[in-house]
Every structure is written in C-alpha cells, then in structure tokens.
Amino acid sequence: MNVKHIGIFGRRNTGKSSLVNLLLGQEFAIVSDTAGTTTDPVKKRMEIPGVGPVQLIDTAGTDDIGEVGQKRVGKTLKVIDEVDLAVLVITSNIFGKEEKDLLMKFKENELPVVVVHNKSDITPLDCGVAGDLNNMYDCDVVEFSCCMEDPQEQRDAIEMLMAFITKGLLLQGGERTIMEGLVEPGDNFVLVCPIDSEAPQGRLILPQVMAIRDILDNGGVASVLQPEQLQGYLENNLSGRGEPASPKLPYKEQSKGSIKMVVTDSQVFRQVAAVVPQEIPLTSFSVLMARAKGPFEEYLRGAEKIGSLKEGDKILVLESCTHHTSCEDIGRVKIPAMLQKRAGCSLNFTFVSGLDELPPLGDFALVLQCGGCMVTRRQLCNRIRKVIAAGVPVTNYGMCIAYVTGIFNRAVKGALDIQ
Ligand SMILES: Nc1nc2c(ncn2[C@@H]2O[C@H](COP(=O)(O)OP(=O)(O)OP(=O)(O)O)[C@@H](O)[C@H]2O)c(=O)[nH]1
Ligand SMILES: [Mg+2]
Structure with missing residues (x-):
C-alpha cells in the first residue's frame, strides 16, 4: 500500500x-x-x-x-x-x-x-x-x-x-517496489502466472500486476506466461534457434540479453525449477514481496527457525489486515497445518489481527507476519522492530511457505543473485 x-x-x-x-x-x-x-x-x-x-x-x-x-x-x-x-x-x-x-x-x-x-x-x-x-x-x-x-x-x-x-x-523515500533495484533497461523478466482455478476471474493478482508495472517503469521487458508454456519459451530464447539451451555454456553466454530472471507463483515453483537452468536466477513473487515489504535479512534468519521447531512451541501469527478472507485462510489454516506437518509435532498458534497490541513476546519461538499488502512498509517495520528487540525470530508467510515446500534456498538465492 x-x-x-x-x-x-x-x-x-x-x-x-x-x-x-x-x-x-x-x-x-x-x-x-x-x-x-x-x-x-x-x-x-x-x-x-x-x-x-x-x-x-x-x-x-x-x-x-x-x-x-x-x-x-x-x-x-x-x-x-x-x-x-x-x-x-x-x-x-x-x-x-x-x-x-x-x-x-x-x-x-x-x-x-x-x-x-x-x-x-x-x-x-x-x-x-x-x-x-x-x-x-x-x-x-x-x-x-x-x-x-x-x-x-x-x-x-x-x-x-x-x-x-x-x-x-x-x-524520507517511498515504499520499496517489488522489483526494487533489479531492473535495468532492456532486461527481460519471465513471469510465470498460472491461470488455474485459484486465479481470480478476469485479472492477475496484485504482486503480478505490480511486477509488470515495475519492470515497464524501469525500461525492462516482461514476458508473462503460464507454467506449461515455459519450456518452449526457454528453448526459443536461450539458444535463439529454437534448440534446447546447452547446459555446457555458461548462462551469460547463451542468454546474453535474453533472460535476466524468472519469477514464478510459489504454487508451481517446483515445476518451474525443473525446467529453468540453474544459471538463471529464479525466485517467487512472494519472496520478492517479502524483500520489498519487510526486513528481508531478518526474515531470512527467522525462516531458519522453522527447521528446529519442537512440540508445543508457541508461534505468533500477525495478520495486518482484518478483512481478507483468503489471507485468513492462509494464516489460520494452511500455514499452521504445513508447519505442524513439517515439524512432525503439534504447535501452539496465537493470532493477532490488524495493528492491535502485541502480546508479551518472550515465550514465542517464532513470529510469522502476513504479506502486509494492506499496510505500509513503515507500519510493518515498526511492528517487527518490537519482535526483533525481544530477540524472537521473525519471518513472513511467503518465506515460510517457501521454506516448508523446500524451495527456499533457490528462491532466496535467485532474489539475492542479481542485487
Ligand atoms: N484564535 C485562534 N483560535 C484557534 C486557532 N485554531 C483553533 N482555534 C480554536 O481553538 C479551539 C480548539 O480547536 P480544536 O481544533 O478543536 O483543537 P484540538 O487540538 O483539536 O482540541 P482537542 O480535540 O480537544 O484536542 C477552537 O475553539 C478553535 O476555534 C487559531 O489559529 N487561532
Ligand atoms: Mg480535536
């Protein structure tokens, strides 16, 4: 916002x-x-x-x-x-x-x-x-x-x-944009946007629209496609002759001026990762949103905590808005289920909505912040500063999902690689 x-x-x-x-x-x-x-x-x-x-x-x-x-x-x-x-x-x-x-x-x-x-x-x-x-x-x-x-x-x-x-x-400078500092004039970004039953009717979702706009604002080119179109696209664009990209050639040589980065919806990350050569930075919209919206370095550190959660650990979930049912579903249902499955034990969740007062932070093992689409970066950072001051690891929904689904390393590396 x-x-x-x-x-x-x-x-x-x-x-x-x-x-x-x-x-x-x-x-x-x-x-x-x-x-x-x-x-x-x-x-x-x-x-x-x-x-x-x-x-x-x-x-x-x-x-x-x-x-x-x-x-x-x-x-x-x-x-x-x-x-x-x-x-x-x-x-x-x-x-x-x-x-x-x-x-x-x-x-x-x-x-x-x-x-x-x-x-x-x-x-x-x-x-x-x-x-x-x-x-x-x-x-x-x-x-x-x-x-x-x-x-x-x-x-x-x-x-x-x-x-x-x-x-x-x-x-004081504005909000960071989703592609902040990543786009140079002429760069081609491939944006993988599945149009499936979860996609809204007749439009793209906000991070996708923001990315397209940001790329265009900075003189870049946005190639927007669906997951099943990706392989064909890469074959045409990496070799330039309609042949598959040669894994022997370094990425820079075979793709000069062709593809700077692939950004995908998290849901199809694995499928996309299987066809994008390792040399091409690959990340997800939610990781880019986390980078734009919050204290990214803290989120990176905080996500590592997910690997060591144990029985009964208390997790504080911060939903910065009060009215997005889809966010509610992710924060209250999907993420708790994913985390408990990953940890193999039951965890204790506390939810705070809007910009309400935070409970005493001392006994929480981890704080999970939502994507923060309805609050400003400053509002979000002010809130998270208190969590950091209390020494509690903090990460956000997107990073958490990336971690639990095993795409964290590559998605984060992709975002950091071209900074
Ligand atoms: N002479 C003069 N009167 C002013 C000026 N600004 C406001 N007032 C008057 O001061 C009184 C208080 O104004 P408010 O705008 O209600 O003050 P406030 O700071 O919002 O007050 P609270 O809501 O009670 O905290 C009103 O009677 C205004 O008409 C000014 O520049 N000069
Ligand atoms: Mg007043």
Whole structure:
C-alpha cells in the first residue's frame, strides 16, 4: 500500500482538528473550545499534488487526564507507529515535557516532523523557541494560524505548510517496489502466472500486476506466461534457434540479453525449477514481496527457525489486515497445518489481527507476519522492530511457505543473485 499516513499530534485545544479541516478544505473534524473534543483517532484521505493520496489522522490531545483520558492518550500514541510523518501542533510558545516526549517518540521511529506553532494570531512564535526546536530536534517550525482574517493570506499559509509536509514525505523515500533495484533497461523478466482455478476471474493478482508495472517503469521487458508454456519459451530464447539451451555454456553466454530472471507463483515453483537452468536466477513473487515489504535479512534468519521447531512451541501469527478472507485462510489454516506437518509435532498458534497490541513476546519461538499488502512498509517495520528487540525470530508467510515446500534456498538465492 502506497498511501502515506500523516498524524496530527499535540496537547488538547491547540487547534489540531481545526488544522485538519483547513488541510482538507472541509469541515470534517469536530472543533470546539472544550479541551478533549477529539477522542478517538479520526482518519480521512486526501490528495497532495506530487505525493499522491495520503491519510490524515487527527488525534486526541496527549495531555488528557483521568482514566478515560489516559485511554485516549494510549490510542494517540499508537498512531505514531502508523504514520510516515508527524505534525506537532503547539501554541503560545509552550514547549514542555509533553512536546519533548512526543518528539522523542517520533525520533525513535525516525519520523520526519513538522512543528506548527498555531494560534499565532494570539501569540506570535518566539524566534528563540523556533531556533531551539530547529537545532535540537532537526525539525521544521511553521508559524501558523487557523483564524486568519484575509482568505488569501490563509490560503498562502496552508500552501506553505503543505510544502513543508510534502518535503518531509518526499525526503524520507517511498515504499520499496517489488522489483526494487533489479531492473535495468532492456532486461527481460519471465513471469510465470498460472491461470488455474485459484486465479481470480478476469485479472492477475496484485504482486503480478505490480511486477509488470515495475519492470515497464524501469525500461525492462516482461514476458508473462503460464507454467506449461515455459519450456518452449526457454528453448526459443536461450539458444535463439529454437534448440534446447546447452547446459555446457555458461548462462551469460547463451542468454546474453535474453533472460535476466524468472519469477514464478510459489504454487508451481517446483515445476518451474525443473525446467529453468540453474544459471538463471529464479525466485517467487512472494519472496520478492517479502524483500520489498519487510526486513528481508531478518526474515531470512527467522525462516531458519522453522527447521528446529519442537512440540508445543508457541508461534505468533500477525495478520495486518482484518478483512481478507483468503489471507485468513492462509494464516489460520494452511500455514499452521504445513508447519505442524513439517515439524512432525503439534504447535501452539496465537493470532493477532490488524495493528492491535502485541502480546508479551518472550515465550514465542517464532513470529510469522502476513504479506502486509494492506499496510505500509513503515507500519510493518515498526511492528517487527518490537519482535526483533525481544530477540524472537521473525519471518513472513511467503518465506515460510517457501521454506516448508523446500524451495527456499533457490528462491532466496535467485532474489539475492542479481542485487
Ligand atoms: N484564535 C485562534 N483560535 C484557534 C486557532 N485554531 C483553533 N482555534 C480554536 O481553538 C479551539 C480548539 O480547536 P480544536 O481544533 O478543536 O483543537 P484540538 O487540538 O483539536 O482540541 P482537542 O480535540 O480537544 O484536542 C477552537 O475553539 C478553535 O476555534 C487559531 O489559529 N487561532
Ligand atoms: Mg480535536
């Protein structure tokens, strides 16, 4: 998912919701002078020219008090793990513990930060405060007011703020694409896409579409075919004369400019591996997705743990979305069955859906993360960082399936070979 998330944080009553409404250009969030008006995080999509669609998240003030107030603060703090950029709203040059704590948390997540000094119509921004923030926390500070009298002045101010937000979002780099760094102009990638009963009606699945687009974007050529067409294709393209490829010739010589890599659906990996010469890098869409989406090196290490699982080991399965029944089936049924069969014993599975709180990680032998198609790379990595910090091996569905079905070594080697 490529939608960037922007969180609006700060104390109560600083004008966070007013700011959200101005950025959206509509009265979306509730605004009032009663502190604590916003209770749960409120999300709304908008388009930023040059960035694309973004998700704005208005939050409850972090200085809320009382039992319920603390619950609200808890929810706000969770939003920090979801966002790609933080806007911190302050007023009256107040920069105390509240703000410092927030900035520390932003820093832990390596978030770009824009500080908005709001209500500057009442109290203008103090240069000293702006300078300190700038130097100590390396963030942009914008003097702002949501209540400017001159509409043109207000529009200009919003535009300037948008420019800072855009800069922050673009500087940090985007999501990695599925073929990130693999395609050079003219390269031919063979994509094996079985059209069987499991294929959706009338279309390709997302990783296949993403790969084709990415190859084309980078000037490469995508040859898309079905497993049974592969042998004929290789014979024609490796020798150039319709003859079978000679196993004696090094791959580079016999296939100069012909095939850079074969990428296949995992289900037919074995069948495909049997006809693709060892010299040609071969991998699967799910391994490429794992490489694009998560901490690939950790996933590689984590997958090795599958080989030593024993009776009663606890496995935590993280499903990052709550509504994909096909993912649910893979994570809740297929993978547990595969792992228990591979280990030859019964294992203990715990499931967490969405971006819910993680249980204490200490007693888990392994964590399995889903493909993460509905969350950003940052959201996924923020979550997995906690697992890594707890010293628990982690891998993802695609890598796990590759390991259990015995295709791991070649599929991983294929992905690493041409980096
Ligand atoms: N004078 C002035 N008033 C503002 C400005 N921005 C917001 N306000 C007012 O400040 C009050 C609080 O605004 P909200 O946008 O609800 O503040 P909030 O940070 O979302 O507050 P909570 O949801 O309670 O955390 C409202 O009465 C706004 O009209 C500003 O720039 N100048
Ligand atoms: Mg509010």
